[in-house]
Amino acid sequence: MGAVLGVALLVTGCGEGTSTGGTTKPAPASEDEDAQPRARVFSTLSLEQGKAGEVTALCWDAGTLHIGTRAGLKSATYLSRPRKLLLREIASPSGRFEGQEILALTGQKGELLAGTSMGFGRFVPGLGWSSEETGRINGIASAKGAIYAGRTTGVERRDAANKGWDRLQIDPPLTRNQTSAQHVLALAAGREGELWAGTRFGLLHFLPATGKWEHFYGAYQDIKSEKVVLDELGNADLGGNYVNSVRFDEASGKLIVATDIGVSIFDGKWTVYTGEHTKYVVKDDNLARVAVKGNLALPSCEVRDALLEDASVLWIATKAGLARLAGPQLDVFDTERGLPDDTVNALAWDAASKTLFVGTAAGVAVVGYDGVASSE
Numbered sequence: 001m002g003a004v005l006g007v008a009l010l011v012t013g014c015g016e017g018t019s020t021g022g023t024t025k026p027a028p029a030s031e032d033e034d035a036q037p038r039a040r041v042f043s044t045l046s047l048e049q050g051k052a053g054e055v056t057a058l059c060w061d062a063g064t065l066h067i068g069t070r071a072g073l074k075s076a077t078y079l080s081r082p083r084k085l086l087l088r089e090i091a092s093p094s095g096r097f098e099g100q101e102i103l104a105l106t107g108q109k110g111e112l113l114a115g116t117s118m119g120f121g122r123f124v125p126g127l128g129w130s131s132e133e134t135g136r137i138n139g140i141a142s143a144k145g146a147i148y149a150g151r152t153t154g155v156e157r158r159d160a161a162n163k164g165w166d167r168l169q170i171d172p173p174l175t176r177n178q179t180s181a182q183h184v185l186a187l188a189a190g191r192e193g194e195l196w197a198g199t200r201f202g203l204l205h206f207l208p209a210t211g212k213w214e215h216f217y218g219a220y221q222d223i224k225s226e227k228v229v230l231d232e233l234g235n236a237d238l239g240g241n242y243v244n245s246v247r248f249d250e251a252s253g254k255l256i257v258a259t260d261i262g263v264s265i266f267d268g269k270w271t272v273y274t275g276e277h278t279k280y281v282v283k284d285d286n287l288a289r290v291a292v293k294g295n296l297a298l299p300s301c302e303v304r305d306a307l308l309e310d311a312s313v314l315w316i317a318t319k320a321g322l323a324r325l326a327g328p329q330l331d332v333f334d335t336e337r338g339l340p341d342d343t344v345n346a347l348a349w350d351a352a353s354k355t356l357f358v359g360t361a362a363g364v365a366v367v368g369y370d371g372v373a374s375s376e
Contacts, residue, residue, distance in 0.1 A: 014261075014277055014301035014319070037369045039324055039331070039356070041338030042083035045076060045364040051101075055359030058348035059105035059112065065348060065357055066112055067364060068102025073114060073121075076364070080353040083366050096131060097121065104140040104150075104186070115140040115149060134165065139187035141195060144208065148195055150184030155197055155206070168206065170213050177201040181215060188246045188255070196255060198243030202234070203257065217241050218264075221280055226287050229280045237270035239263065245305045252311055258303040262294060263316055273325070275301030275318075298323055299332050305347045315356055317344035322358055322367075333358075339365050 047053040047069060057068030065085060067074040076085040097116060104115035107123075114121035115137030123129050139150030145160040156165040174181045180201035188196045197204040202217030218238030222230040234241075240259030247256045255266040262274035275298035278289040294301060299321030306316045316323040322333040322344045334342050339360055346359035358365040 014275060037371075039333075039367050039369050041333065041365050042368050043085070043366045044338070044340050045085040045087070045366075046340065047074060047087075047363050053363060054345075054361045055364060056345055057102050057105040058346040058357055058359045058364075059107055060348040060350050060357060061107055061110065061112070065364070066105050066107070067359065068105050068114065068346075070101045071099055073097040073100075073102050078350070078353075078355070078357075078366075080350075080355065083355065083368055085357075085364060085366060096129060103136070103138050106140050106142065113140045113142060113147065120149065138185050139197065141187035141189045143189035143195065144193035146193075146208070148187055148189070150187045150197055152183050154182045155184055155187070155195070155204070170204070171211070172213070174215055176215070176217060177220075181217070185243055186245045188248045190248045190255075191250065191253065196246050196248065198246040198257065200243075201241050202236075202238060203243060203246065223280060223287070227282055227285055229282055229287060237264070237272055239272040239274045244303060247307055249308045252308060254308060256306050256308060256314075258306045258317070260303075261301045262296065262298065263303050263306045263314070265314075273298075273314075273316075275299075275303075277301045296323075296325070297330060299334065299342075304345045307347050307349055309349060309354075309356070315347055315349075317347050317358070319343050333365075333367070 051070035052072055054070045055067055056070055059066040063078055065076045065078055067076060074087060076087050078085055101117040102114055103117060106113050110125035112123040117136050119132045119134040120137055121129065121131040137149045137151060141148045147158045149156045149165065154170060155168045157168055158165050181199050183200040184197045185200065186198035193208055195206040202215060205214040216236035216238060218234040218236060218241055220232050220234065220241055222232050240261035242260035243257055245258040249256060253267060257264040261277040262272060265271045273296040274294035275296060276294050277292050279292050280287050281290050298316065298318055300318040302319045304317045304319060306314060308314055312326055314325040316325065321342050322339060324331040333339055339358065341360040341362035343361035344358055348357040354369055356367040358367055
């Protein structure tokens with residue numbers, strides 16, 4: 001190892017299936033279904049081999065599941081009585097997204113917005129598809145008539161009356177890890193049109209009415225050399241600073257943040273669930289990585305996505321399995337319990353049929369509850 005490493009953020013490693021759970025270790029899933037409904041995998045949907053079968057994003061909209069993959073976009077109709085997904089042709093000219101990685105999907109009432117490795121796609125009922133090669137879009141969101149695109153260098157906005165994209169100036173300028181803090185990976189819009197952006201270093205919060213920005217980040221490590229590592233305090237109780245996804249839950253008003261070491265939930269105060277991970281210490285005049293027990297026995301601390309089913313149930317997608325947290329009980333799903341693959345990248349929830357759609361590296365799983373009446 002060289003004498004000078006420069007400034008670096010904490011690089012975490014995940015302990016998969018080895019965490020003891022720390023002080024708030026969940027109890028094993030109860031077999032008493034009256035005490036806690038049990039969820040199970042009802043069916044799976046295989047896509048194609050290779051990149052076209054690796055799910056990267058999901059969007060549920062009134063009976064249709066839009067499925068983004070590493071090599072294009074697909075759609076499926078959900079039949080709630082047999083709890084199965086049926087692939088169907090999407091209303092798009094053949095090959096429009098072929099070969100493009102779908103990085104983000106959002107939409108409602110038939111309208112769909114897509115951020116891809118090459119640009120922007122939009123489907124409007126009655127008008128069909130439009131697309132633009134604007135460059136990579138990692139996150140996509142809409143609020144108050146505006147569309148927001150998250151990029152590697154910040155956020156751009158398109159208003160209803162403007163066909164072009166305008167870059168939003170982050171003001172005041174960021175003072176901590178500026179390059180990483182402007183590398184946007186995910187977007188979510190709040191109730192009043194405010195925007196949340198997950199980045200490689202924390203969260204950005206934008207208020208369109210005032211044009212003001214806030215930057216939230218958790219504790220991190222500043223590595224000066226192989227003999228000097230500083231533990232720096234953040235300005236928020238954010239579990240991890242590398243944000244893979246961010247969601248605003250309309251029903252509860254909570255923000256759910258999936259990070260590289262766990263899940264953080266904000267509703268005026270922070271609730272943080274972390275898995276087993278590692279941090280740097282100086283040992284024998286050299287940098288060494290040591291294990292840190294999290295407070296939740298996640299299958300992996302690297303959380304790719306997370307959503308609230310209701311106020312008491314949290315679903316957590318990790319790179320080594322799916323977890324369901326209900327009060328003190330943690331239930332883990334993997335290939336042995338019916339998932340197509342242990343790598344879970346994206347989630348979507350249908351409240352009407354109480355169905356969870358799970359996007360994995362080898363297709364989609366349909367997860368639901370026994371005895372729950374589902375809608376047609």
